[in-house]
Amino acid sequence: MRPNRILTVFFLLGLAAFIWWGDARLDRFIWRIINFGAIYALAAVGYTMINGVTGQFSLGPHGFMLLGGYLTTLFMLPLHQKKVVWLFTPLSWPFNQFTLPYSGFILALIAGGILAVLASLIVGIPALRALRGDYLAIATFGFGEILYVLACNFMGLTNGPMGVKGIPQYTNLKWSIGALVVLTYAAVRLKNSSFGRALRAIREDELAAESMGINVFRHKLLAFMFSAFCAGVAGGLMATLIGTITPDLFRFFMTFYLLMIIVLGGLGSISGAVVAGFIFAAVFEALRFVDTAVVPGMRMVVFSVLLILVMLFFRRGLFGREEFTWEWVFQGVRRAWRGAWTKTK
Amino acid sequence: MATYLQQLLNGVTLGSLYALIAIGYTMVYGILRLINFAHGDIFMWAGYWVFFLVILFRLPWWLSAVCTVAIVALMGVAIERLAYRPLREAPRISLLITAIGVSFLLENLIIVLPWAGGRQKPYPTPSLMTQIYTAGSVRIQGVTIWVPLIAAACLLGLIFLVYKTKVGRAMRAIATDIETTALMGADINRVISYTFLVGSALAAVGGILWGCRYPRLQWDLGIMPGWRAFTAAVIGGIGNIVGAMLGGFLLGLAEILIVAFFPKLSGFRDAFIFAILIFFLLFRPTGILGKTMKEKV
Numbered sequence: 001m002r003p004n005r006i007l008t009v010f011f012l013l014g015l016a017a018f019i020w021w022g023d024a025r026l027d028r029f030i031w032r033i034i035n036f037g038a039i040y041a042l043a044a045v046g047y048t049m050i051n052g053v054t055g056q057f058s059l060g061p062h063g064f065m066l067l068g069g070y071l072t073t074l075f076m077l078p079l080h081q082k083k084v085v086w087l088f089t090p091l092s093w094p095f096n097q098f099t100l101p102y103s104g105f106i107l108a109l110i111a112g113g114i115l116a117v118l119a120s121l122i123v124g125i126p127a128l129r130a131l132r133g134d135y136l137a138i139a140t141f142g143f144g145e146i147l148y149v150l151a152c153n154f155m156g157l158t159n160g161p162m163g164v165k166g167i168p169q170y171t172n173l174k175w176s177i178g179a180l181v182v183l184t185y186a187a188v189r190l191k192n193s194s195f196g197r198a199l200r201a202i203r204e205d206e207l208a209a210e211s212m213g214i215n216v217f218r219h220k221l222l223a224f225m226f227s228a229f230c231a232g233v234a235g236g237l238m239a240t241l242i243g244t245i246t247p248d249l250f251r252f253f254m255t256f257y258l259l260m261i262i263v264l265g266g267l268g269s270i271s272g273a274v275v276a277g278f279i280f281a282a283v284f285e286a287l288r289f290v291d292t293a294v295v296p297g298m299r300m301v302v303f304s305v306l307l308i309l310v311m312l313f314f315r316r317g318l319f320g321r322e323e324f325t326w327e328w329v330f331q332g333v334r335r336a337w338r339g340a341w342t343k344t345k
Numbered sequence: 346m347a348t349y350l351q352q353l354l355n356g357v358t359l360g361s362l363y364a365l366i367a368i369g370y371t372m373v374y375g376i377l378r379l380i381n382f383a384h385g386d387i388f389m390w391a392g393y394w395v396f397f398l399v400i401l402f403r404l405p406w407w408l409s410a411v412c413t414v415a416i417v418a419l420m421g422v423a424i425e426r427l428a429y430r431p432l433r434e435a436p437r438i439s440l441l442i443t444a445i446g447v448s449f450l451l452e453n454l455i456i457v458l459p460w461a462g463g464r465q466k467p468y469p470t471p472s473l474m475t476q477i478y479t480a481g482s483v484r485i486q487g488v489t490i491w492v493p494l495i496a497a498a499c500l501l502g503l504i505f506l507v508y509k510t511k512v513g514r515a516m517r518a519i520a521t522d523i524e525t526t527a528l529m530g531a532d533i534n535r536v537i538s539y540t541f542l543v544g545s546a547l548a549a550v551g552g553i554l555w556g557c558r559y560p561r562l563q564w565d566l567g568i569m570p571g572w573r574a575f576t577a578a579v580i581g582g583i584g585n586i587v588g589a590m591l592g593g594f595l596l597g598l599a600e601i602l603i604v605a606f607f608p609k610l611s612g613f614r615d616a617f618i619f620a621i622l623i624f625f626l627l628f629r630p631t632g633i634l635g636k637t638m639k640e641k642v
Contacts, residue, residue, distance in 0.1 A: 057438050126627050134380045134441050135626050138575075142619035145572075149616035256449055263442060297456035304450035311443045312431050 004326045015181070019173045031173065032241075033285050034278070038176035039237045041277025044261040045180070045187050045270055046230025051259075052268030052321070053191055054223040055203030056128065057137040061231040061258055063144030066151055066250035067119055068112030068232030069239040070158055073167050075100050075108035076240060081166040089155035105170050109179070109236045116232025117225045119147070124224045129217050132206070144252065151247040163246030171241035179237060180274070183230050187270050188323070190226065199223055203268070253300075260307050266317030271324035276317075347482040352605045353598070354489045358558060360597025361496035365551035366574035367581070367589035368503060369421075369544030375520040375584035376540050378437060382444040383424060385571015386451035387545050391417045391552025392468060392562050393461055399469040401460060406471045414549045421545025422538050430534065455564040465563050468556035492554045499550050500590055503543065507586060512539050520584060569615060573600070576622040582632025591634065596621075 022031060043061060050058050074095045082091050082099070090096065100108055123143040131139055151158045158164070190196050198219050201209040210216045239245045261280050265272025290298040310317070322328075366388055373381045391413050398409030428447050432440045455461045476487040507513035515536045518526040527533050555570065556562065577596045581588025596618075604611045625632065 055438075057441065123623075127623070130627050130630075133437060134378075135630065137441060138380060139623045139626050142623045146616045146619050149613060149619075153612045253449075256445065259442060259445065295457050295459070297453050300449060300453040301457055304446045304453060307446035308428055308443055308450065311439055311446065312428070315435065315439060 007326050012181070015177065019177055022173045026173075033281050034173060035171060035176045035237075035241050036284075037278035037281030038173070038180045039171075039234050039241065040257065040261055040281055041274045042176070042180045042183060042237070043231050043234035044258050044265070044273035044277045045184050046227035046234075047258045048262040048265070048268060048270060048273040049187055049190070049199075049230075050220075050223045050227040052262055052266075052273075053196065053203065053270075054199045054220055055268075056220050056224070057133065058140040058224065058227065059137045059252075059255055059259075060123065060140030060144040061227065062250045062252055062254040063140075063147040064116035064119060064228045064231035065235030065238065065254060066144075066147050066247065067116045068109075068235030069245050069250060070151065070164075070235075071115045071232075072108045072112040072236030073164050073239045073245060074157070075111060076105065076170065077164065077167055085159055085164050085166065086156075089159070092156040095157070102168075102170060105175070105240075109175075109233050112236035113229040113232035116228040116235070119143075120225050120228030121221075124221050124228075128220045128224060141252070141255075144255065148247050148251060151250075158247065161247060163244060163249075165244040167239055167243045167245065169240060169243045171237045176237050176241070179233055183233070184270060184274055187226070187230075191270060191323075195219065195222070200268075256303075256307075260303060260310075262317075263307065263310055264317055266319035266321060268321040269317070269319035269323060272317055272319030272322075275319070275324075348605075350483055351485075352601055354485065355605075356598035356601035357594065358489050358492045358597070359601055360594035361493045362551050362555050362558070362593075363570070363574045363577045363597050364590040364593030365496055365499060365547050365554070366570060367577040367593045368500075368586060369548045370575050371578040371581070371583055371586060371589040372516070372540050372544045374578070375586075376516065376523075376537060377429070377440070379429065379440050379444060380575070381544075382441070382448040383451055384544070384548060385567035385569075385574070386448050387417060387421055387424075387567070388548040388552040388555070388571060389455070389564070389567030390420065390451060391549035392556040392566060393455060393466075394549075395553055395556060396466055396468060396562055397460065406469065410553050413553060414546050417549035417552070418542045418546035421541040421548075425538060425541040430537075452564050452567075461562075461564075465561050468560035468562050470557050470560045474557040488554070488557045492558060495550065495554060499547055503547065503586065506543065512536060516540055569618075572615075572622070573618050576618055576625070579622060579625050579630075580632055582634040585632065585634050588632050588634040592632070 022034065026034075043065060047058070047061050050056050077085070077099060079096075079099050082096060085091075086096075123140060127136055127139040127143075152161050154160075191199070198209065198214045201212065201214060202216055202219060206216055235250065238249075242249070257280065261276045262273050264279070265274070265276030284299070287299045287302060290302060366384065369384045369387075370381060373379055373384070394413040394416055395406075395409050398404045398412055399406055402409075404412070424447055428443050429440060432443060474487040474491060478485045478487070478490070505513075507516060515526065515531045516539070518529070518531065519533060519536055523533065552567075555566075573596055574593065577592035578589045579592070580595060581590070581592030583589075600614065600618075603617070604614065610617070
């Protein structure tokens, strides 16, 4: 085995140990932040595949998260709680008939992801074929808003603006980081395959890519489906972490958060999205004091100023388009070592 | 018959408000190829400026309205100068992301401001606008008469500006081909500033009149009207000023008539707007007036 492989294996073993220890012992407050970080990172990995790697600007991940969140909820909510929540409008068939035990959680998450993928086909097949740039952004944004309006009005499935409460809180580090690791691995493999090279070719120059024989539409659509799947699973995890969902949880500001994350991480960098996802969750909590001590809403002012400043002066983000590699770490360590050496001399 | 007339007038009022906002979207898009996400929020700020000037500074209403137009127009110019101009050479998507950031900033600044806050505020409506005129069985509020009149005056002024003045000619030239226009010696940055000035001023007029029609101020007031106006701009063919006016009137009428005659559907109103928007983007991206464009390699 090459040394990089060994390092990766050690890293994963360490991560597994951390998850095992963290779920049992970690302070609940920090535990929650790490869970949120993993969920944001998961959605951001998918989002950067379409926005960063493929260069097709989507503004609809909040809609896909909404679908995943609600479907997972409908699968996992206990029957007695379903009776309590859907008081005025009865819950539609078939969800009033069954509920899944904890062992079915993974099915519920995957189902949420698949529903998001189906929705991504509805918007993606016409939109990715005909639109690009900001028109594509508007079409996907509009689709997300349509889903929001539907969620507010289809009381029989979503209980409308009142939302659903009492969702069993199944999400823990095992699930959130587990899903993140699996889907990040998939994303990295995709990005480094010939498929991923085609995506990057589309980002650089669509016409050139097409004349090289790349089926542009099919590649865009697959990247879009992958991003929708990630968003759907992230929505499901978020619903079962918070325990309460309303349509307002999945409004445009969610996409704004994800946009911040992928811009900060570097548009097109998967590892950047992961790192920035955790940073975002931590900073989001750390800045809570501004909301409570100064004035509610201040935090969002800080974040929007931050986004503008990053776009104006630091457009590369943390990672640019590069990925995290062990070689990069070695180089950093070697440079630091040499620097320390010359200084002591 | 009276109901029809009444609703028709309501539709024209709403339509002229949409037209005023849509102009800003369409002018900026025509010149910078940027969907100015912050435009709806600039519109929202106009309502708040009237509120600040009338309630806090105790200015008379007409003076606060005039000051508001000036302040909001300068806000538009400042936003372009600080947030959009440094990205002139950057990929267009960076510009869009920045615009989204500006939009969130404007919304949340209102929430944070001590005199505005997250709660709803009453809009100071002058008595001229609330007065009720009766003609036969039709009862008309002052707004229903004044809003379309003021809007029409502004739109005529705009058409004069764009088609009869030097700046207007420069705007149209830049919309056609920015590089050639720069080579011809036009000061691109100045003309773009003028574009934001005019677009934001019209949005301010729209915001002031909107407040007279719906006298509640809230931070998210600008979002949906902004999107409806943007849809109007797309319907009329984005970049096309006359088209934006036409689209605004069409959309306003359609909205009022649908809500009036199919009240059950009003909960889905926003979904319809976005469905229309997506439909136009997909099947008629140049709008009902626009010409087809070829992609440049």
